[in-house]
Amino acid sequence: MGTDxxxxxxxxxxxxxxxxxxxxxxxxxxxxxxxYNSPNRFFHPTPTGIPPFGEWLxxxxxxxxxxxxxAGTYTAREPGSVPARTHEYLRAxxxxxxxxxxxxxxxxxxxxxxxxxxxAYNEWQAATWLQDESDGLRFLGTIRVNPMDPEGAVAEIExxxxxxxxxxxxxxxxxxxxxxxxxxxxxxxxxxxxxLPVAVKAEGGVGVEYFPxxxxxxxxxIEFSALHRDRFFFHLASFIAEGTFxxxxxxxxxxxxxGFDMLTPAMWRMDMDxxxxxxxxxxxxxxxxxxxxxxxxxVTNRLEGxxxxxxxxVVEWARRTDAAHLLVYGSGYPVWSSAxxxxxxxxxxxxxxxxxxxxxxxxxxxxxxxxxx
Amino acid sequence: MTSSHSVRSTPTSHxxxxxxxxxxxxxTFVPVGKFGVxxxxxxxxxxxxxxxxxxxxxxxxxxxxxxxxxxxxPYQFEVSGEDEILKCPWHGWEFDLRDGVSEVGTKRxxxxxxxxxxxxVILEGV
Numbered sequence: 001m002g003t004d005x006x007x008x009x010x011x012x013x014x015x016x017x018x019x020x021x022x023x024x025x026x027x028x029x030x031x032x033x034x035x036y037n038s039p040n041r042f043f044h045p046t047p048t049g050i051p052p053f054g055e056w057l058x059x060x061x062x063x064x065x066x067x068x069x070x071a072g073t074y075t076a077r078e079p080g081s082v083p084a085r086t087h088e089y090l091r092a093x094x095x096x097x098x099x100x101x102x103x104x105x106x107x108x109x110x111x112x113x114x115x116x117x118x119x120a121y122n123e124w125q126a127a128t129w130l131q132d133e134s135d136g137l138r139f140l141g142t143i144r145v146n147p148m149d150p151e152g153a154v155a156e157i158e159x160x161x162x163x164x165x166x167x168x169x170x171x172x173x174x175x176x177x178x179x180x181x182x183x184x185x186x187x188x189x190x191x192x193x194x195x196l197p198v199a200v201k202a203e204g205g206v207g208v209e210y211f212p213x214x215x216x217x218x219x220x221x222i223e224f225s226a227l228h229r230d231r232f233f234f235h236l237a238s239f240i241a242e243g244t245f246x247x248x249x250x251x252x253x254x255x256x257x258x259g260f261d262m263l264t265p266a267m268w269r270m271d272m273d274x275x276x277x278x279x280x281x282x283x284x285x286x287x288x289x290x291x292x293x294x295x296x297x298x299v300t301n302r303l304e305g306x307x308x309x310x311x312x313x314v315v316e317w318a319r320r321t322d323a324a325h326l327l328v329y330g331s332g333y334p335v336w337s338s339a340x341x342x343x344x345x346x347x348x349x350x351x352x353x354x355x356x357x358x359x360x361x362x363x364x365x366x367x368x369x370x371x372x373x
Numbered sequence: 374m375t376s377s378h379s380v381r382s383t384p385t386s387h388x389x390x391x392x393x394x395x396x397x398x399x400x401t402f403v404p405v406g407k408f409g410v411x412x413x414x415x416x417x418x419x420x421x422x423x424x425x426x427x428x429x430x431x432x433x434x435x436x437x438x439x440x441x442x443x444x445x446x447p448y449q450f451e452v453s454g455e456d457e458i459l460k461c462p463w464h465g466w467e468f469d470l471r472d473g474v475s476e477v478g479t480k481r482x483x484x485x486x487x488x489x490x491x492x493x494v495i496l497e498g499v
Contacts, residue, residue: 182448243447275428275477276465279439283447 006354007096007136008341009361012201012256012299012330015100015129016081018067018074025071026120026127031113041105041205044221048336053079055204060085060334069128080334083132089333090137093341097369099167099330099361100129101142101199101256106174106207115152118144122160130165140365142170142199147184154190161194167368168254173202173231174209180238188244188251195367197252197297200235202228225303225337229259233266236296240270243283245295252364256330258301264321267292292326297364299330300356302339311347318345324352328360380493389487389494395419398456402434406499409434410485415457415470421496422459422470423483431463433482441469441476 017023020040024032046055053061056079065076065084076082090098102121108114125141132139143160145153153171160166169191177183179200191198203209211217212228232255239245239253270288278284306313318324323345332338341357348356362369382388389395389403389412400413408424411434424434438456445451458467458476467476473484486497 247447275475278477279442279467282442282445282450285444 006358008094008329009358009365010090010093010095010098010331010333011254011328011361011364013086013090013098013100013139013333014080014103014335015083015086015125016078016103016334017124018062018069018081019077022069022071022074023117023120023124025069026123027116031116031120034110034113036108036113036117041207043206044218044224046221046336055336056080056334057089057336057338059089071127083129086333087134087137089331089338093331095331096136097138097140097361099140099142099199099365100125101168101170101201102144103201103203103205104144104172105205106172106203106209107146107148107176109208111146111148112152114146115149115156118146118153118156119159122156122166126160126163126165130163139165140167140368141165142168143196144170145187147171147175147179147187150184150186153187157187157190157194157196161190161196166196167365168197168199170199170201170256172209173200173229173235173257174205174207174212175235176210178238178242179235180240180242180244182242185244185247188248192248192250195250197254197364199254199256200232202231202257204228229257229301230262232257232259232298233262236263237266237270237288239295240284240288240291241281243281245291246283246285249294251295252297253295254297254299254328254364256299257332258299258304260298260301260321260323260327261304263292263298263326292322296326297328297360298326299332300327300339300344301332301337302343303337305345308346314345314347318348318352324348324355325360327356328364329357380491380495385498387496387499389496392489392492392494395494398438400434400438403496403499405496408432410496410499411459412487412494412496413438413459413470418471419487419489419494420470420473421485421487421499422468422473423485425483426461426463426466427475427480427482428461428464428466431461433459433461433468436460436462438470439467 048054060079062076062082065082121144129139130141143166145156218224267289306317395414397414397417403410411422413420426433439458440452440454443451459470460467468482473482488495
């Protein structure tokens with residue numbers, strides 16, 4: 001057993017379109033005639049600070065590459081948009097399979113346009129990156145759906161569910177209601193019906209979503225970076241309290257952008273409150289934290305948890321938080337804070353690291369991965 | 374206590390009252406032991422409970438009685454019984470008066486034997 005033979009699974013790679021105009025190849029009227037302000041809609045200046053793309057790893061920045069797609073030929077402009085550069089990064093990490101989850105930059109006011117944008121990104125994935133078959137490295141896709149339009153989201157899932165490379169449904173972290181609420185039930189039902197996990201991903205943009213903190217818009221990047229992932233827990237608490245996991249025993253939720261470091265203390269609170277409030281939610285039949293192993297995974301992030309300089313604390317905290325079962329490695333490439341496998345909990349033993357680097361992902365995507373072989 | 378009966382309180386048994394005065398759903402409180410004991414008529418059977426919540430030590434017998442809210446499907450409420458649950462006034466922990474076990478987890482309230490003799494309710498062992 002080991003990553004040498006198995007290959008790392010990278011559960012969070014964020015492919016980007018070659019230019020800000022490429023999306024129009026995949027939009028139809030009337031949406032191809034509407035302005036869509038993407039893809040650099042992000043207002044908290046990132047610390048790498050290399051303009052104009054400081055939000056992204058410098059090695060992901062195109063250098064005049066020309067890429068031909070079935071829809072046209074482009075000179076790549078956007079960081080993270082050149083598959084060959086992504087290959088290079090992933091190969092150096094020993095990755096054999098990478099789950100693509102594009103960044104859509106948050107909600108737009110018109111729900112139908114939002115759904116059209118999701119469709120466009122799905123078509124683009126299928127027509128470009130998912131066609132990419134290179135030695136020992138396989139891309140898998142995410143069916144992006146618009147949570148503001150559950151009916152459209154279900155239709156989009158049905159449209160792509162049989163695609164052999166689509167392995168999960170994707171929704172943004174920045175929704176207008178907590179995800180356990182009944183507004184969304186049809187989306188989760190469709191995902192479960194097709195054996196697709198649901199990835200909840202921070203879009204890091206400012207569309208028409210709510211403020212990234214409960215007290216308003218933070219002024220600085222450090223506040224945004226440190227705190228915006230707290231919203232994962234609002235969704236998780238909602239999934240548990242609303243009985244979504246009891247309703248759908250096979251529903252799997254992947255929180256795909258860090259936030260794991262606050263999970264355990266937050267669950268302590270929920271576990272403490274459950275005996276007192278059980279009569280409010282009699283459908284919650286287990287201690288809240290008991291739902292985690294069955295239903296919830298978190299993608300790794302190197303900007304959290306105890307510092308690696310304290311390996312004993314790292315190991316102890318990983319044990320207490322069930323990290324070996326709940327974490328799934330994802331680099332986050334090409335975001336500036338992308339993490340290589342060797343940067344993920346180096347203090348853990350090989351067995352636990354193997355679970356995080358590929359074992360848990362194989363369990364999560366097992367049925368889909370088997371179908372793609 | 375009424376003196377027309379032959380039963381008397383002893384150091385370890387206490388005449389709580391007349392059965393006729395404690396119909397189903399009613400309760401009374403006996404100031405004995407360290408915390409006092411609540412005596413409840415649950416569907417015709419008597420239960421005696423130490424006035425101490427095993428969660429955080431709250432005065433359990435100040436709490437109200439509720440029907441059982443059963444585990445159910447999402448968004449459904451299934452209510453059964455009438456007054457089998459005693460809920461602590463401090464943090465809302467629920468205990469089933471029939472067996473003394475908490476509705477969540479395995480906490481257990483301290484219960485005492487109650488017998489009925491000669492039309493009287495008698496609390497024992499406190």
